[in-house]
Amino acid sequence: MTETRPPRFQFTIAATDGKARTGTIAMRRGEIRTPAFMPVGTAATVKAMKPETVRATGADIILGNTYHLMLRPGAERVARLGGLHRFMNWQRPILTDSGGYQVMSLSDLRKLTEEGVEFRSHLDGSKHMLTPERSMEIQRLLGSDIVMAFDECPRADQPREVIEASMEMSMRWAQRSRDAFDAGGDHAAGAALFGIQQGALDEDLRRRSAEALTAIGFDGYAIGGLAVGEGQEAMFATLDFAPGQLPCDRPRYLMGVGKPDDLVGAVERGVDIFDCVLPSRSGRNGQAFTWNGPINLRNARFAEDTDPLDDRCSCPTCATYTRAYVHHLVKSGEILGAMLMTEHNIAFYQQLMQAMRDAIAEGRFAAFASSFRNEYLKKAA
Amino acid sequence: MTETRPPRFQFTIAATDGKARTGTIAMRRGEIRTPAFMPVGTAATVKAMKPETVRATGADIILGNTYHLMLRPGAERVARLGGLHRFMNWQRPILTDSGGYQVMSLSDLRKLTEEGVEFRSHLDGSKHMLTPERSMEIQRLLGSDIVMAFDECPRADQPREVIEASMEMSMRWAQRSRDAFDAGGDHAAGAALFGIQQGALDEDLRRRSAEALTAIGFDGYAIGGLAVGEGQEAMFATLDFAPGQLPCDRPRYLMGVGKPDDLVGAVERGVDIFDCVLPSRSGRNGQAFTWNGPINLRNARFAEDTDPLDDRCSCPTCATYTRAYVHHLVKSGEILGAMLMTEHNIAFYQQLMQAMRDAIAEGRFAAFASSFRNEYLKKAA
Ligand SMILES: [Zn+2]
Ligand SMILES: [Zn+2]
Numbered sequence: 001m002t003e004t005r006p007p008r009f010q011f012t013i014a015a016t017d018g019k020a021r022t023g024t025i026a027m028r029r030g031e032i033r034t035p036a037f038m039p040v041g042t043a044a045t046v047k048a049m050k051p052e053t054v055r056a057t058g059a060d061i062i063l064g065n066t067y068h069l070m071l072r073p074g075a076e077r078v079a080r081l082g083g084l085h086r087f088m089n090w091q092r093p094i095l096t097d098s099g100g101y102q103v104m105s106l107s108d109l110r111k112l113t114e115e116g117v118e119f120r121s122h123l124d125g126s127k128h129m130l131t132p133e134r135s136m137e138i139q140r141l142l143g144s145d146i147v148m149a150f151d152e153c154p155r156a157d158q159p160r161e162v163i164e165a166s167m168e169m170s171m172r173w174a175q176r177s178r179d180a181f182d183a184g185g186d187h188a189a190g191a192a193l194f195g196i197q198q199g200a201l202d203e204d205l206r207r208r209s210a211e212a213l214t215a216i217g218f219d220g221y222a223i224g225g226l227a228v229g230e231g232q233e234a235m236f237a238t239l240d241f242a243p244g245q246l247p248c249d250r251p252r253y254l255m256g257v258g259k260p261d262d263l264v265g266a267v268e269r270g271v272d273i274f275d276c277v278l279p280s281r282s283g284r285n286g287q288a289f290t291w292n293g294p295i296n297l298r299n300a301r302f303a304e305d306t307d308p309l310d311d312r313c314s315c316p317t318c319a320t321y322t323r324a325y326v327h328h329l330v331k332s333g334e335i336l337g338a339m340l341m342t343e344h345n346i347a348f349y350q351q352l353m354q355a356m357r358d359a360i361a362e363g364r365f366a367a368f369a370s371s372f373r374n375e376y377l378k379k380a381a
Numbered sequence: 382m383t384e385t386r387p388p389r390f391q392f393t394i395a396a397t398d399g400k401a402r403t404g405t406i407a408m409r410r411g412e413i414r415t416p417a418f419m420p421v422g423t424a425a426t427v428k429a430m431k432p433e434t435v436r437a438t439g440a441d442i443i444l445g446n447t448y449h450l451m452l453r454p455g456a457e458r459v460a461r462l463g464g465l466h467r468f469m470n471w472q473r474p475i476l477t478d479s480g481g482y483q484v485m486s487l488s489d490l491r492k493l494t495e496e497g498v499e500f501r502s503h504l505d506g507s508k509h510m511l512t513p514e515r516s517m518e519i520q521r522l523l524g525s526d527i528v529m530a531f532d533e534c535p536r537a538d539q540p541r542e543v544i545e546a547s548m549e550m551s552m553r554w555a556q557r558s559r560d561a562f563d564a565g566g567d568h569a570a571g572a573a574l575f576g577i578q579q580g581a582l583d584e585d586l587r588r589r590s591a592e593a594l595t596a597i598g599f600d601g602y603a604i605g606g607l608a609v610g611e612g613q614e615a616m617f618a619t620l621d622f623a624p625g626q627l628p629c630d631r632p633r634y635l636m637g638v639g640k641p642d643d644l645v646g647a648v649e650r651g652v653d654i655f656d657c658v659l660p661s662r663s664g665r666n667g668q669a670f671t672w673n674g675p676i677n678l679r680n681a682r683f684a685e686d687t688d689p690l691d692d693r694c695s696c697p698t699c700a701t702y703t704r705a706y707v708h709h710l711v712k713s714g715e716i717l718g719a720m721l722m723t724e725h726n727i728a729f730y731q732q733l734m735q736a737m738r739d740a741i742a743e744g745r746f747a748a749f750a751s752s753f754r755n756e757y758l759k760k761a762a
Contacts, residue, residue, distance in 0.1 A: 329426060
């Protein structure tokens with residue numbers, strides 16, 4: 001008899017098409033089809049969705065936020081309650097970020113040193129310290145399947161020497177993250193650790209960061225420090241070189257991206273994994289993604305529109321409800337509006353990923369991308 | 382072959398136990414098991430629930446609010462979109478109120494005359510007129526299955542002559558409602574009309590109201606003007622005589638009631654149908670109903686409580702999630718908290734109705750009610 005236990009972490013590229021790749025990551029809690037989009041479950045919930053609904057959209061993995069969860073309900077509490085999977089009823093893989101990005105964007109009174117970041121909670125002002133070691137501990141307590149190294153993500157508009165010094169510190173933190181993760185016993189034996197490339201828009205800094213990370217060795221590599229306001233053109237220009245600096249046999253994860261056309265352009269440049277709050281946050285704000293571009297359901301032109309949100313979408317919202325009804329719910333501030341819109345948007349993103357996976361597997365990604373952009377962006381043109 | 386089309390409206394009492402009754406109302410869109418609790422779907426949605434989830438809790442019928450729907454999205458618009466059932470994806474019976482109660486409690490600048498009520502929308506200040514005829518027209522445009530006569534519900538703390546004059550006008554409006562409903566063609570042929578007894582806490586006024594309504598003739602009779610601040614003792618004192626003044630072969634509907642112990646006491650006194658926002662509104666506010674009384678999930682004592690909301694509840698929330706998780710969601714203001722709490726509370730109410738139906742059918746309602754109160758109210762005692 002053969003051993004049927006799933007591997008800890010096994011990335012298999014089934015097909016490539018140009019720089020685009022499709023494949024699978026096999027892990028203990030299930031398989032992740034790539035290119036993959038991870039819905040964001042910040043506070044142990046993908047907002048306005050039950051976990052079984054998230055799964056039904058086609059999501060193989062979700063993201064949890066270390067910063068939010070360490071403050072509420074607290075990592076030790078989640079551990080006492082059996083870990084994040086049991087707590088929130090999501091039995092498939094969970095990737096947790098390191099907290100590094102959000103502590104810089106959300107918390108008060110930060111003090112950044114070589115040791116880590118001291119800050120006050122945006123919830124109650126309580127004082128906390130995040131270091132590579134504590135971030136690894138928190139992610140272990142949560143029971144994360146894919147742990148992210150603790151890094152600093154500087155603003156991209158700062159002088160090169162600031163970006164460089166920050167990147168170099170992040171690389172020292174990457175080594176400390178590796179060491180702390182590896183000391184995690186049973187958890188380390190079943191989970192994966194990703195390093196995060198920094199260096200903003202600078203090809204040389206990005207190369208040095210990639211070399212530092214590769215020397216340490218990670219299960220996957222994230223491209224950090226993008227989608228922080230630099231614009232799509234600058235992001236794509238960076239993605240023209242950054243993925244190729246990372247090991248080609250490891251998954252590449254572009255953090256915090258993005259709009260549907262961002263995803264297509266990034267897959268085209270060799271990215272395998274994404275996360276973004278956009279589909280859920282936009283859904284709560286009345287914006288639906290469609291193959292013909294985003295539409296705002298608050299608009300009065302939808303008041304008697306009996307079409308579904310998107311006539312090619314296979315989600316339950318589109319199978320059941322009209323734009324007129326969703327318009328009414330959104331205008332009325334009804335929770336069901338947020339529920340139906342979020343479900344559609346997350347499902348749309350998953351359908352987009354599936355369409356990309358199919359196009360790569362069938363060697364027609366360039367045609368797919370061109371056709372997608374033609375339809376998705378035509379209103380903006 | 383026999384005709385299998387469901388009847389327009391057929392109330393069958395299967396068993397009685399004291400004054401309590403259990404049975405069914407057969408209608409074109411489905412059967413309603415009584416005693417019945419109708420979840421409130423004010424603005425064409427039971428807040429924070431999908432309609433299939435509402436049905437899965439055991440609800441046979443929901444309530445829609447004429448006042449809200451006439452203002453947004455508008456009755457004519459709902460009619461153009463195929464009616465309320467199609468609009469909101471609820472194919473079973475819907476009862477609509479007349480708008481009379483809510484126009485007095487929610488709108489601005491009301492002017493009440495024999496003709497009806499002129500008022501301004503609380504949404505945009507627009508001017509509207511509700512009369513018995515317009516209320517019947519709106520409920521017909523919505524496609525309501527059980528239409529409520531248009532009435533006035535005066536404050537119970539007013540002088541007897543004010544209550545009396547108001548009741549008498551409501552009885553004239555009941556006749557106008559009957560006439561306008563009957564002129565509704567196809568809709569009238571498939572729907573039912575309920576009259577509403579008024580008279581506040583006064584037995585003589587209630588009797589005269591019941592006689593006036595019975596003389597007109599309705600499919601069912603509501604007890605209006607209760608649960609408006611008079612307290613449970615005064616309400617029960619009125620329910621000691623009011624249901625018996627109404628025809629015993631017609632369903633009796635106590636409007637806007639109530640807490641679980643209100644429902645048990647009212648069924649004990651011969652009431653068949655209820656509606657109330659309490660389970661959904663409380664759910665959104667963090668209060669869960671249980672067989673041992675209500676609990677507030679915001680309370681820190683639930684932070685690491687791994688029990689379900691109620692260990693005898695069969696709802697998906699209780700099957701899947703801990704109080705600790707729901708506490709976290711409620712504290713974090715997460716939409717999923719409102720979703721899970723509402724689903725539990727609506728399911729709890731339906732389980733309570735089923736337990737009452739079973740107890741009546743088995744001739745043990747008094748023992749059930751005593752046992753229920755012993756457990757439900759013991760903390761308050
Ligand atoms: Zn859809
Ligand atoms: Zn429950």
